Amino acid sequence: MEPHYYEVNLGWQYARLGQLSSPTLTESIDVATPPEFPKGIPGVWSPEHLLVAAVSSCFMTTFLAIAENSKLDFDDFDCRAVGKLENKDSKLQISEIQLYPKLVLVDDSDIEKGERVLQKAEKACLIANSIRSVVTSKADIRVIVKDYD
Template identity: 65%
Template sequence: MEPIYYEVNLGWQHDRMGQLSSPALTTTIEVATPPDFPKGMAGIWSPEHLMVAAVSSCFMTSFLAISENSQLAFETFTCRAVGKLEKIDNVLMVAEITLFPEVVIVQESDMDKANRVLLKSEKVCLISNSIRSKVSMQPTIQVEVQA
């Protein structure tokens, strides 16, 4: 496979806030120091939030592709993700990201398949495979209640 490049541009706006853009995208994202740090700004995406979001969204897109290839019928997919920032060996880092995917499947007989798809999605997520943070998963699989 040939290398693929993803270009992102960042322009400082004011204080501790900048704006992300890409020539390949139509929307921009404000980014700032999180409020947990001096001069941080509440209500604006931080690099830490974007990192956790990158892992979660990569996991979702992996799940969607593998579900399609596995012919797993599901009604909904959601995923809460929590990143843990801590000091390790005197360096601040997002040491751990925990994914909490919830999948509602159509048939109870697909329970094992859904679990396999989730596990494979966690394993092949290219963002998780590109970072030092430990990524783990605590999935919930439910069967759609028929009315």
């Protein structure tokens, strides 16, 4: 596979607020110091949120590719993610990211396949594999209730 490059531009706006953009994307997003830090701005995406979001969204897209290749029939997927910021070795870092994927299957005979696909996605997620944070998941797999008339 040839290398791929992803360009992101950051422009400082004022105080602790910046704006992220990319020449290949149509929308920009504001980013700021989180309110837990001095002069942080509440209600704005922070680098910490973006890191956790990058892992979660990569996990989802990896899951979707593996699910398609595995012919896993599912009705819904979502994933809550929580990043733990702490001081380790005198450095602040996101030390852990916990993923909470919720998978709703169409057929209860696919539960084992769904578990395998989620495990493969966790191992293959390129963003999780690119960072030092420990990334783990605790899946919630359900089967959709079918109504028969």
